[in-house]
Amino acid sequence: IQMTQSPSSLSASVGDRVTITCRASQDIGSRYLHWYQQKAGKAPKLLINAASSLQAGVPLRFRGSGSGKNFTLTITSLQPEDFATYYCHQSETTPLDTFGQGTKVVI
Amino acid sequence: EVQLVQSGAEVKKPGESLKISCRASGYQFLNYWIGWVRQMPGKGLEWMGIIYPSDSDTRYGPAFQGQVTISVDKSINTAFLQWSGLKASDTAIYFCARLPSLRSGFDYWGQGALVSVSS
Numbered sequence: 001i002q003m004t005q006s007p008s009s010l011s012a013s014v015g016d017r018v019t020i021t022c023r024a025s026q027d028i029g030s031r032y033l034h035w036y037q038q039k040a041g042k043a044p045k046l047l048i049n050a051a052s053s054l055q056a057g058v059p060l061r062f063r064g065s066g067s068g069k070n071f072t073l074t075i076t077s078l079q080p081e082d083f084a085t086y087y088c089h090q091s092e093t094t095p096l097d098t099f100g101q102g103t104k105v106v107i
Numbered sequence: 108e109v110q111l112v113q114s115g116a117e118v119k120k121p122g123e124s125l126k127i128s129c130r131a132s133g134y135q136f137l138n139y140w141i142g143w144v145r146q147m148p149g150k151g152l153e154w155m156g157i158i159y160p161s162d163s164d165t166r167y168g169p170a171f172q173g174q175v176t177i178s179v180d181k182s183i184n185t186a187f188l189q190w191s192g193l194k195a196s197d198t199a200i201y202f203c204a205r206l207p208s209l210r211s212g213f214d215y216w217g218q219g220a221l222v223s224v225s226s
Contacts, residue, residue, distance in 0.1 A: 034212030036152075043202055043216035044144075044152065055214065087152055091210040095166035097154035 001025050003090055005100035012105060018075040020103045022066075022088035030067035032092035038102075039084045047086075048073065075105075083107055109133040111141075111203050111217035118223045119193050126189035127220050129203030136184040137161040140206035142213060143177060143188050147199045157206060158186060193224045 002025040012018050022033065033051045036044040046055050048064035051071060061076045075082055088100040114128040129141065142157035156167040160179045167177070178187045186203055201220050204213035 032210055036212070038152075043204075043219055044213070045216070046212045046214050049212040049214070089152070089154070089212060091212070094210050095154075095156065095168055097168065099152040099154065102151045 001028065001090055001093055001096065001098055003088055003098050003100040005086075005088055005103050007103060008101065009104040009106060011107070012078050013107070014078055014080055016078045018078050018082075018105060020073045020086055020088075020105075022071045022073070022100050024069045024071075024090055024092075027068050028090050028092035032090055033064075033066065033071045034089045034091065035062075035064055035073045036087045036089065037082075037084045038087065044087065078105070109205065109215045111205065111215055113201075113203060113217040113220045116221040116223070118225075121192075121194055121224055121226055123193050123224075124189070124191050125193055125222065126187050127201060127222065129186045129188075129217050131184045131186070131205070134205075137181060140209060141179070141186045142204050142206055143175075143186075144202045144204060144213070145171075145199045146202065146219075155188070155201075157209075160186070193222075195224050195226075197222060198224045 004023045031050045035048040038044040047058050052064045063074045065072050085102045085104045087102050091097050110132045112130045137160045140157045140159050143155040145153040154168050155171045156177050158165045158177045176189045203217040205215040
């Protein structure tokens, strides 16, 4: 399954609403899509599990939605610490898991 | 506190073998899958494979099947990733990460281990 993220990068300001999309090449249901944040030089951090389940400790401004082929990560009010690269990950076809190519959020 | 602590950076020559480690603590090691993820320089994340420590059930991504070996040592709560003949194209950061259940997202990650392969 191919995962296509868009955009590949975006420029935004503090306080902006940011939307990142991830499209699967085939239906992956609603449980097997996850979102990560990766800051430069650091390990990824799981933000959203199973399309919309917010991980403990992750701020409420992060929201995940979608099912089937189309998924969205929304940051409702961008904060300075949110500038990072975001990846989606599908696990519907383990061990054929795939990640999206990433979306870099810059100032 | 759940922690995954990886071994340090490695510099190797093509053809050499290597085994890197990921030591787990703060949870029941046997009951959670552990996976490995590759990140080549300046690139995105690639899913390599996972192992279930309790029975060593191992699943490899197709690009990595036959190229690496994933294993565990239950006596020391440690997972391993090894190569028998490194290539320059293996140069990357390798992360280990925990899966709370099969087909979920990886909820805890190691700090990453840089492997550099050059003649």
